[in-house]
Amino acid sequence: MSVSEMFVALQGALTADQDIREEIRKVVQALEQTAREMLTLLQGVHQGPGFQDIPKKCQKAREHFSTVKTQLESLKTKFPADQYYRFHEHWRFVLQRLVFLAAFVVYLESETLVTQEAVAEILGIEADRERGFHLDIEDYLSGVLTLASELARLAVNSVTAGDYSRPLRISTFINELDSGFRLLNLKNDSLRKRYDGLKYDVKKIEEVVYDLSIRGLSKEAAGGAGVEK
Amino acid sequence: GSGGFRKRKHDNFPHGQRRDEKENVNPSSALMKSFKSFQQELDTRHDKYERLVKLSRDITIESKRTIFLLHRFISAPNGDDILYDSEVKLDAVRRRIKQVAQELVGEDMYQFHRAISPGLQEYVEAVSFQYFIKTRSLISIEDINKQLIFTTEDREESNMFFNPRDKLPPTLSLKVTPVDYLLGVADLTGELMRLCISSVGNGDIDTPFELSQFLRQIYDGFTFIGNTGPYEVSKKLYTLKQSLAKVENACYTLKVRGSEIPKHVLVDVFSTKTELIDHEECLS
Numbered sequence: 001m002s003v004s005e006m007f008v009a010l011q012g013a014l015t016a017d018q019d020i021r022e023e024i025r026k027v028v029q030a031l032e033q034t035a036r037e038m039l040t041l042l043q044g045v046h047q048g049p050g051f052q053d054i055p056k057k058c059q060k061a062r063e064h065f066s067t068v069k070t071q072l073e074s075l076k077t078k079f080p081a082d083q084y085y086r087f088h089e090h091w092r093f094v095l096q097r098l099v100f101l102a103a104f105v106v107y108l109e110s111e112t113l114v115t116q117e118a119v120a121e122i123l124g125i126e127a128d129r130e131r132g133f134h135l136d137i138e139d140y141l142s143g144v145l146t147l148a149s150e151l152a153r154l155a156v157n158s159v160t161a162g163d164y165s166r167p168l169r170i171s172t173f174i175n176e177l178d179s180g181f182r183l184l185n186l187k188n189d190s191l192r193k194r195y196d197g198l199k200y201d202v203k204k205i206e207e208v209v210y211d212l213s214i215r216g217l218s219k220e221a222a223g224g225a226g227v228e229k
Numbered sequence: 230g231s232g233g234f235r236k237r238k239h240d241n242f243p244h245g246q247r248r249d250e251k252e253n254v255n256p257s258s259a260l261m262k263s264f265k266s267f268q269q270e271l272d273t274r275h276d277k278y279e280r281l282v283k284l285s286r287d288i289t290i291e292s293k294r295t296i297f298l299l300h301r302f303i304s305a306p307n308g309d310d311i312l313y314d315s316e317v318k319l320d321a322v323r324r325r326i327k328q329v330a331q332e333l334v335g336e337d338m339y340q341f342h343r344a345i346s347p348g349l350q351e352y353v354e355a356v357s358f359q360y361f362i363k364t365r366s367l368i369s370i371e372d373i374n375k376q377l378i379f380t381t382e383d384r385e386e387s388n389m390f391f392n393p394r395d396k397l398p399p400t401l402s403l404k405v406t407p408v409d410y411l412l413g414v415a416d417l418t419g420e421l422m423r424l425c426i427s428s429v430g431n432g433d434i435d436t437p438f439e440l441s442q443f444l445r446q447i448y449d450g451f452t453f454i455g456n457t458g459p460y461e462v463s464k465k466l467y468t469l470k471q472s473l474a475k476v477e478n479a480c481y482t483l484k485v486r487g488s489e490i491p492k493h494v495l496v497d498v499f500s501t502k503t504e505l506i507d508h509e510e511c512l513s
Contacts (some may be wrong), residue, residue, distance in 0.1 A: 003367050003443075007450030010370070013407045014457045085339035113260050129337065137270055180264035187275055 023078045024090045031071045035097045038064045042104055046157045058105050068098060069124035076133045084133065092139060098123055099135070099143025104150060111169060113177065116140045138191050141184075145194045148174055152201040155208045164217045167208045178202050277332060278344050284329050285348030291322045292348070292355035296420055299358055300427065315359050322352055327379045330401040342406070349405055353413025358420050365439065367447065370410045378402040408459055415451065415465035418444055422472040425479060437483060441476045448473050 038061050044050040045057060079087055102122045106114040119135060120127040126134040151170050158166040178198060186192040212218040255261065295318040302311045329345055353373060360368035379401045405413075421440055428436040448469055456463050 001369055003446040003450055004453070006367060006369050007453050010407050010411060010450075011454050011457060014454065017407075018457060082337065083339060085337045085342075088339070115259075115263060137267060141267065176258065176260050180260055183261070183264045183268045185268065185272055185275070 020079050021087065021090065024075065024087055027071060027075045027078060028091050028094055031068065031075070031091070031094045031098070034064055034067050034071060035094055035101060038101050039097075042101065042108075045108065046153065048161045051158065051161045051163060054108050058109050061101065061105050065102070065122055072124055072133070081132055084129070088136070092136075095123075095135065096139050096142040096146065099140055100146035100150070103144055103147045107147065107151070107173075111173065113144065113173070119143070141181075142191055142194055144177070145181075145191075145198060148177060148198050148201045152204040155205045159208060159212065164212055167205060167212060168218055171205045171209045174202055174205050277336075278341055281329060281332055281341050281344035284325055284332070285345045288322055288325050288329075288345075288348030289351040291318060291325070292351040295319055295322070295355040296358055299355075299362060300420075300423065302362055312359070312363065319356060319359065322355070323376065323379075326352065326377055326403055327401060330377070330379060330403040333403070334401065338404075346409055349409045350413040350416065353405060353410055354416040354420065357414060357417045361417070361421070361443075365443070367414070367443075370405060370407065373410065374402070374404050377405070408462065411451075411454070411458060411462050412465060414447065415462070415469055418447055418469050418472045422475050425476045429479060429483070434483060437476065437480050441473075441480045444473050444476055 041057060041061055041064070045054055050057065075091065099119050102119045103114045106112065106118065106122075114122075116135060116137065117127045119140060123135065126132050128134055151174060155167040155170045158164075158170075181195055181198060184195075186195055209218065295315050298311060298315050298318065302308055326349075329348075333341065356373060356376070357368045360366070360372075381401060421444055425437045425440040428440075451462070451466050451469055454462065
């Protein structure tokens with residue numbers, strides 16, 4: 001084979017690769033759109049009246065996940081199944097965002113941390129690499145860290161809205177999360193950088209709890225928990 | 230690192246309060262259990278990555294040594310010995326690549342691609358350099374990949390790197406990606422430039438012309454790819470152009486001076502020129 005023939009063949013391979021990336025980008029754009037819509041919807045919980053209809057907002061958000069499912073389904077068809085990590089960076093960001101949204105919805109509904117398997121199920125993908133398009137563990141953890149900062153914000157806003165018991169529950173939750181993350185030996189990568197931000201969220205929530213307890217508001221919340229809800 | 234962070238954190242809070250919260254966290258809760266399994270999963274992944282980085286470094290070093298060895302080929306009278314030695318060295322490199330392939334059994338190669346890519350590029354450079362010296366042509370990516378198919382007979386020596394519980398497939402293989410190949414070939418041109426200059430120094434008048442033609446073909450190939458490839462490929466194009474210019478200038482000098490100076494003097498003329506070029510290269 002002559003040198004120029006070899007380069008023609010290589011160029012062909014590179015162009016094919018670019019075409020795949022182009023296709024992936026299109027689907028990812030649509031996914032980002034859906035994710036933005038859900039985020040706007042869920043942002044409503046930070047406003048005063050939003051606290052009353054959290055279940056309704058969660059319900060609406062869950063409806064969006066079916067769109068996400070079909071979009072992810074079409075993403076799967078855009079590239080060979082065994083080359084997930086080759087194109088990973090294209091959907092990494094949006095997948096982390098979706099994990100956050102799923103985790104946020106599940107937290108608002110049940111005040112628990114969504115498991116990796118449960119997120120995968122909500123998104124209609126696999127939890128395990130062997131079985132196809134899956135949720136990478138680092139993406140899952142990144143999404144969970146985004147949840148932590150969102151909850152720090154929620155703690156502040158729920159006080160403003162007069163819900164004094166929520167920050168205490170958030171505090172317990174975040175503390176458990178923090179202990180969980182401390183078990184991990186993170187490398188000096190993006191996940192580690194985001195984990196470094198967790199301590200500020202923990203701090204913020206503890207400050208809120210502190211403010212409530214020196215004013216006796218936390219006891220009031222514990223005593224008359226039903227009043228505010 | 231994280232130790233410092235923990236310490237700072239402790240100072241920020243009264244100890245009593247901190248202990249209360251610690252008690253709230255149940256070490257056997259579902260959340261803690263799943264994080265323990267995450268810890269394991271991440272550690273396994275990082276360990277594998279580190280092993281691959283180490284293998285990649287070994288591959289790089291051995292490939293570089295092979296290239297240095299091959300540079301001696303022109304000046305040495307016993308060329309065949311050197312070619313044989315380089316083959317032995319490359320076999321050693323391939324054994325390392327086999328270990329890489331073993332690490333990657335059942336994994337997605339691209340997940341760990343960044344760990345092994347530098348080594349593979351250097352290997353492509355070495356193997357294509359040897360191939361050029363032997364055949365005066367460019368080795369194809371298919372030929373490179375053919376050499377990276379391994380059988381699993383000698384399994385004992387690699388047991389320490391590989392979990393024996395896992396089932397070994399009958400053959401292992403590793404595929405050099407087109408981009409790795411291209412980057413390796415781009416590096417090869419730098420070696421060819423050095424080969425060209427030193428061969429003139431040794432009084433070989435024909436090799437520079439042959440090389441300039443070969444380099445021009447490769448340069449044409451790279452311009453054909455242009456910016457379809459990733460960023461690194463287009464970055465190498467600039468260096469490639471410089472190498473080509475050096476070789477073309479050398480040929481020019483040979484042609485011009487060659488017609489007016491007797492052959493035995495020419496070598497002296499060029500030797501001084503070579504030093505100049507080498508000096509420039511060091512600076513850049």
